[in-house]
Amino acid sequence: MNLNDSTSSLEMDLKKNLSLVKGKNKLKLKKLITILSFLLPALILYSIFMLIPMFDAVRYSFFDWDGAAPSMNFVGFENYIKLADDKIFLKALSHNLLWVVLSLILMVIPTLVLAVLISRVKKGKTFFRAGFYLPSVLSLAVVGVLWSKIYDPMMGPINVFLKSIGLENLAKNWLGEPFYVIPALVIASTWAFYGLYMILFLAGLQNINHELYEAADLDGAGPIRKFWSITVPSLRNTLNVVISMVIINSLKGFALIWIMTQGGPFYMSELVSTYVYKAAFSMNKVSYATAGSVVLGIIVIVFTIAFNYYRERSEN
Amino acid sequence: MRDYRRLFSLALTIVMLLSLMVGCQSPTASSNDKETSKNNGSKSESATGDHGKTLNLYIPNYYNDVEKQQWAKVVEKFKELNPGVNVNVANGDVQVESGKLPTLLQSGVEPPDAILMNAGPGRVSVLSNVNLIQPLNKLYEKNNWKDQLRPFAYDLISGEKNIYELPHMVDAIGFFYNKDVFEQHGIKVPTTKDEFLKALQTLKDKGVAPITVGARNGYAIGWLFGVMLESAAGTEKVEELLYGNGKWNDPEIVKVAEMMADWVKKGYITKESVTQTQADSKFRFLSKKAAMEAEGTYLITDLVDQKLQSSVNSVMMPSFIEGKTAKPVGGIGLTWVIPTKAKDVDLAEKWFNFIVSKDYSQIVLNLPDYNFVPASKASIGIEPAGEVLKTSMKNIENGSGYNPSVFMGVEAKEAYYQNLQGLVGGLTKPKEAMDNIEAAAEKDRAEGFKLNKK
Numbered sequence: 108m109n110l111n112d113s114t115s116s117l118e119m120d121l122k123k124n125l126s127l128v129k130g131k132n133k134l135k136l137k138k139l140i141t142i143l144s145f146l147l148p149a150l151i152l153y154s155i156f157m158l159i160p161m162f163d164a165v166r167y168s169f170f171d172w173d174g175a176a177p178s179m180n181f182v183g184f185e186n187y188i189k190l191a192d193d194k195i196f197l198k199a200l201s202h203n204l205l206w207v208v209l210s211l212i213l214m215v216i217p218t219l220v221l222a223v224l225i226s227r228v229k230k231g232k233t234f235f236r237a238g239f240y241l242p243s244v245l246s247l248a249v250v251g252v253l254w255s256k257i258y259d260p261m262m263g264p265i266n267v268f269l270k271s272i273g274l275e276n277l278a279k280n281w282l283g284e285p286f287y288v289i290p291a292l293v294i295a296s297t298w299a300f301y302g303l304y305m306i307l308f309l310a311g312l313q314n315i316n317h318e319l320y321e322a323a324d325l326d327g328a329g330p331i332r333k334f335w336s337i338t339v340p341s342l343r344n345t346l347n348v349v350i351s352m353v354i355i356n357s358l359k360g361f362a363l364i365w366i367m368t369q370g371g372p373f374y375m376s377e378l379v380s381t382y383v384y385k386a387a388f389s390m391n392k393v394s395y396a397t398a399g400s401v402v403l404g405i406i407v408i409v410f411t412i413a414f415n416y417y418r419e420r421s422e423n
Numbered sequence: 424m425r426d427y428r429r430l431f432s433l434a435l436t437i438v439m440l441l442s443l444m445v446g447c448q449s450p451t452a453s454s455n456d457k458e459t460s461k462n463n464g465s466k467s468e469s470a471t472g473d474h475g476k477t478l479n480l481y482i483p484n485y486y487n488d489v490e491k492q493q494w495a496k497v498v499e500k501f502k503e504l505n506p507g508v509n510v511n512v513a514n515g516d517v518q519v520e521s522g523k524l525p526t527l528l529q530s531g532v533e534p535p536d537a538i539l540m541n542a543g544p545g546r547v548s549v550l551s552n553v554n555l556i557q558p559l560n561k562l563y564e565k566n567n568w569k570d571q572l573r574p575f576a577y578d579l580i581s582g583e584k585n586i587y588e589l590p591h592m593v594d595a596i597g598f599f600y601n602k603d604v605f606e607q608h609g610i611k612v613p614t615t616k617d618e619f620l621k622a623l624q625t626l627k628d629k630g631v632a633p634i635t636v637g638a639r640n641g642y643a644i645g646w647l648f649g650v651m652l653e654s655a656a657g658t659e660k661v662e663e664l665l666y667g668n669g670k671w672n673d674p675e676i677v678k679v680a681e682m683m684a685d686w687v688k689k690g691y692i693t694k695e696s697v698t699q700t701q702a703d704s705k706f707r708f709l710s711k712k713a714a715m716e717a718e719g720t721y722l723i724t725d726l727v728d729q730k731l732q733s734s735v736n737s738v739m740m741p742s743f744i745e746g747k748t749a750k751p752v753g754g755i756g757l758t759w760v761i762p763t764k765a766k767d768v769d770l771a772e773k774w775f776n777f778i779v780s781k782d783y784s785q786i787v788l789n790l791p792d793y794n795f796v797p798a799s800k801a802s803i804g805i806e807p808a809g810e811v812l813k814t815s816m817k818n819i820e821n822g823s824g825y826n827p828s829v830f831m832g833v834e835a836k837e838a839y840y841q842n843l844q845g846l847v848g849g850l851t852k853p854k855e856a857m858d859n860i861e862a863a864a865e866k867d868r869a870e871g872f873k874l875n876k877k
Contacts, residue, residue, distance in 0.1 A: 173553045174529055259703075260695040283698040283848050371639065372697045373845030388522020390833040391549055 164404075167397040174393035186398035196399060199370075199377040202289060203358055203403070206378065207410075209293040210357040215349060218301045222308035223338060236309065243302030251366030254295035258282050258367075282368055288376045296363050300356065304349045311345030312338070347418050351411055358407045379403045477509040478770040481527075481535035483517045483757070489724040489792045500786050501777050508770065517757075519546040520641070520836070528555040534762040537771040539591055541642075542758035543829020544580075544874055551587045556760040558585035562772055571779040575822050576798040579754055582875030588760050589775045590798035594753020595815040596646050596719045596826055597739045604631060604714045616743045623691040626714045633691045635713035637701030638847045641840025645828035647692075647717040648683060648843050649752040653824035654740040655679045657747055665830040666874050671861035672854065680853035684846050697848035709735075719756060720815045723794035727809075732791075737814050751815065752824040755798065781805075788812075830874060832867025835860060 168186055170179035190196050225235045242250065257263050258281040266278040281291040319337050328336070339346070361380035364370065370377035370385070379399055387396035485491040498510045516523040517540040524540060528550065538556075540546065550556045563569055563586055569577055576590040605612065605622075608629045613619035626633040638644040652661055656675050663669035664676065686692045693713075696704065708716040709729055716722075726732050742749040759778065761771045777783055784802035787793045791808040796816050807813050831839060838860045845851035851859075 174525070176553055255698075255700075258698070260698060280695050280698055280848075283695065285850060368639070368698075371641075371841060371844050372848045373841050373850040375850065384522065385837060388526055389520045389549075389837065391525065391553055392833075 161404075164397050165401055167394050168401050170394050172394045173391040174387065179394070182394075186395050187402070189395065190398055190402060195374055195377060196379070196382055198374055199379045199382040200402075200406075202376065203378050203406075205289055206293060206360065207354055207357040209290060210297065210353050211350065213293060213297045214301060214304060214353045215346070217297075218304045218349070219308050219339075219342070219346075221301070222305045222312060223334065225305070226309060226312045236306075239305055240302035242298050243300065245299065247299060247362035248366055250295060250299040251363050254291075254298070254363075255282070255367050258291055258295075282376075283372055285373075285375045288368065288372075292364055292367060292376055295367065296357075296360060299363065304352070307345055307349055308342065311342045315341040343422070347415075351414060354410050354414065355407055358403060358410070475507055475509075476767060476770055477511050478537070478767065478774055479511045479513070479533075479535040480537055480539070480774070481513050481515060481517070482539040483541075484514045486721060486724050486794075487728045489728050490794070493724075493787065493790055493793060496786060496790070497783065500782060501774065504777065504782065505773060508773070517541055518642075519549045525550065525553075525555065528762055528764075531764050534764045534766070536761065536765045536767045537774055538760050538762065539757050540760060541829070542588065542590065542594075542755035543826075543831075544582075546829060547580075547588050547758065547760065548872070549833060550760065551585070554763055556587050557763045557765070557768075558587055559589065559761065560586055562775070566772065566776055568775070568779060571800055572798055573800055573803070576755055578876055580758070588755075588758040589778065590755040591757040591759055591778060592755070592795035593798050593819060593823060594719050594756035594826060594829075595737075595751035595796055595819045595823060596717060596753050597650060597737050597751040597815075597818065598634075598715045599708070599718050599722055599735055599737050600715045601708070601711050601713075601735055603734050604711055612738055613741055615741050619741050623686070624689075627690050632693050632707070632713040634686070634715050634717070635699070635704045635707045636692060636696045636717065636847070637699045637704035638696045638844050639698055640701040641836075641844070642828055643701040643704065643717075644696075644843040644847060645839065646719070646752075646826060648679070648839075649824070649826040649828065650717045650740050650749075651683060652676070652679050652827065653742075653752045654749040655682060655743045657742070657744050658750060658824045661825045661827065665825060665827065666876050671835075671864055672857040677854050677857045680846060680857050683843070684849075684853050687847055687849060692847060694847065694849060697844055697850075719753065720794050720796060720812055721756075723809060723811050724792055726811060727792035732810060736811060737818070739818060748821075750822060750824040751818045752826045753819075754823065754826055754829050756795065832864065832870070832872035834866040834870075835864035838863035 167179075169181060169183055171182045171185070172179040221239065225232060225239065228235055245253075257265060260266055260278070260280040260283065263281075265281070269275065269278040279287055281287050315338065319341070320333060323333050323337060359380060360378065361384065364376055364378055364381050365384070368376040370381040380403070383396040383399040383403070386392045386399065482494070485494070494512065498512060501510060502508060513535065515527070517538065519525060519541065524538070528534060540550075547556070551558075559568075568589060569581070572590060573593060576593055580586055580588050580590060600612070604626075608625060608631065610622045610625055611618070613622045623633040634647070636644055636647045656679055660669065660673075660675055664671065664673070670676075683692070687694055699707075704713075704716060705718075705722070705725065707713045708718075709725060709731060720737075722735075723732075726735050737751075739749050739751060759775055761768060765771060779799040779801065781801040784797050784799055784805050787795070787797065788802060788805045788807040793807060793809060793812060796802070796812070796819060807816060828836060828839065842851060842856035842859050846853065846856050
């Protein structure tokens with residue numbers, strides 16, 4: 108083999124490798140373009156409608172801005188310091204937490220029980236499923252007006268019924284008394300959302316292996332034992348999703364409260380969302396309101412992460 | 424096949440982009456508007472001056488059909504006086520407190536040429552402070568609007584360097600009462616403090632709710648408190664509070680708050696009112712389940728609508744101060760402003776000239792169902808066709824008192840509404856409530872809120 112032959116074979120190898128690399132790169136590029144073409148539409152929309160506003164919200168919270176002035180004054184953490192000293196904001200925050208607790212109590216277990224009961228129905232399952240889901244298709248504005256009438260102290264059906272059976276002492280001004288206003292609003296909110304959670308539970312229930320129940324029957328387990336030992340553990344994932352959704356929805360709830368009480372009377376149903384809305388749009392304190400929203404956003408994120416962390420740890 | 428796919432994806436992308444663009448357009452740009460402007464655009468190309476132009480007005484939602492018809496007549500008259508000008512009237516929430524108006528203007532998308540909004544320096548300043556509306560000083564000078572307005576109305580809006588509004592009407596808030604309910608229980612229209620309190624007690628004893636109020640709407644509980652304040656503390660005291668160095672926790676003002684709490688306790692104002700909306704309260708009053716309601720002349724269209732003109736009338740709560748006469752409270756009820764980004768200020772100017780003209784006053788006051796006291800001087804000599812409006816116009820012949828809600832800064836107003844709700848609901852004590860309002864007013868003052876009056 109002479110030198111010329113070996114050089115030409117080396118060149119050929121090199122060319123071959125080069126074209127192979129080029130081909131691979133082209134393939135990679137093509138793959139990248141394909142991936143991007145799938146991702147970009149969603150990413151662009153997500154950036155425009157979520158990421159940029161979120162980033163802007165955080166940015167505005169460090170300024171003193173009224174929402175329309177051409178210039179903004181940088182004030183650092185001043186808005187956050189003011190919030191920490193704002194009694195109404197802190198009250199609103201505590202109402203939010205109470206709302207979460209009440210929502211969890213009223214929403215999760217009763218909805219699960221309802222889903223189990225519906226899944227046991229032999230005839231007319233679709234009817235019950237559709238019937239119970241119905242409130243979820245109503246707009247929150249409609250739900251708000253409807254429940255305002257239900258809670259009406261003079262003409263509302265609850266008080267009319269209580270008075271008609273001689274329980275006048277139990278007839279309250281449900282949206283006007285500090286002890287009842289938030290629970291009353293949570294009940295209305297539960298009514299509006301339980302259909303959605305019920306459907307999630309029903310879907311989860313369909314995935315449970317029926318042999319487990321048969322085995323439990325053979326072991327002589329009763330319905331309550333089966334519920335706690337089979338149904339609940341098998342629905343762990345659905346439960347996690349539902350609990351996360353209940354927490355998030357409770358913290359960011361706005362429409363129903365705005366329609367039914369606007370945070371009143373006397374701040375008794377003020378939530379962070381209603382408070383920041385008033386601050387931003389009625390008082391032109393946009394930066395201050397944004398700081399309030401950021402605080403609420405952080406709480407929602409912390410809640411969600413902490414809950415998911417706890418869930419994963421307990422599963423492991 | 425591949426070409427088809429490419430073509431299909433291209434078409435899909437275009438459709439997505441188009442829907443995105445359409446979705447991002449202003450919600451106010453309804454198809455009707457577009458059509459109008461399209462038509463107008465083609466007209467204006469061939470026409471000169473105002474011919475073919477469209478004046479875009481944004482006014483409050485109509486209370487009912489009666490008011491809708493009134494506006495139609497007014498617009499018709501304007502068109503008759505300005506041939507070739509089209510008027511596009513859009514309705515919406517014009518209260519600054521709800522946040523919708525500032526949001527509409529902040530968006531800057533298709534702003535109207537003129538807006539009729541709920542008045543008061545506490546409201547107008549929210550928009551003027553952030554340059555959402557434009558100063559009208561030059562227009563005032565050019566058109567001599569100062570001399571065409573009732574002096575009381577002009578004084579209220581001209582205390583600052585810039586004037587941002589043209590008053591549309593003067594508010595006359597007082598009590599409206601059901602004549603037949605009074606007659607049925609042998610109650611005469613009270614003219615003194617004792618007679619008034621006796622009437623409240625008699626109504627209560629007879630099982631009729633003496634006063635109804637929709638306290639869930641802050642402005643409505645503000646009306647009632649304003650009427651009580653005028654009667655028990657007097658115009659000068661309220662003036663001192665709003666324009667001078669008066670404090671909300673002044674013993675005289677606290678006394679009025681105590682009176683309100685006392686009336687709730689005695690059942691003169693039902694405690695349930697705290698969750699009642701203004702609409703619910705009005706329904707209660709008009710269906711004669713309550714004897715009195717603090718309201719403005721806005722109620723007149725409802726009276727006409729429900730054929731109750733002969734059974735309802737307005738009455739002033741007698742002054743509780745020896746030798747004084749209480750006036751209706753209010754100030755400017757509704758006022759016209761021009762957005763900074765308005766497209767046609769000239770047309771807005773034309774409209775404003777029409778509003779202060781005799782033509783306008785004549786057409787509206789001749790309507791038996793008209794419900795406002797015009798702010799123009801031209802309206803003074805004209806006798807309104809409607810009886811209730813006639814009484815209200817007579818009541819404000821000597822000027823009017825103040826409805827504090829419209830003169831407060833943003834912090835104080837929110838505190839005012841919430842604390843008055845608290846008083847009616849028994850959720851706070853009078854002194855505590857007034858302290859809270861004063862604390863909020865102090866915040867406004869610290870932010871530079873100060874009212875000046877000519």
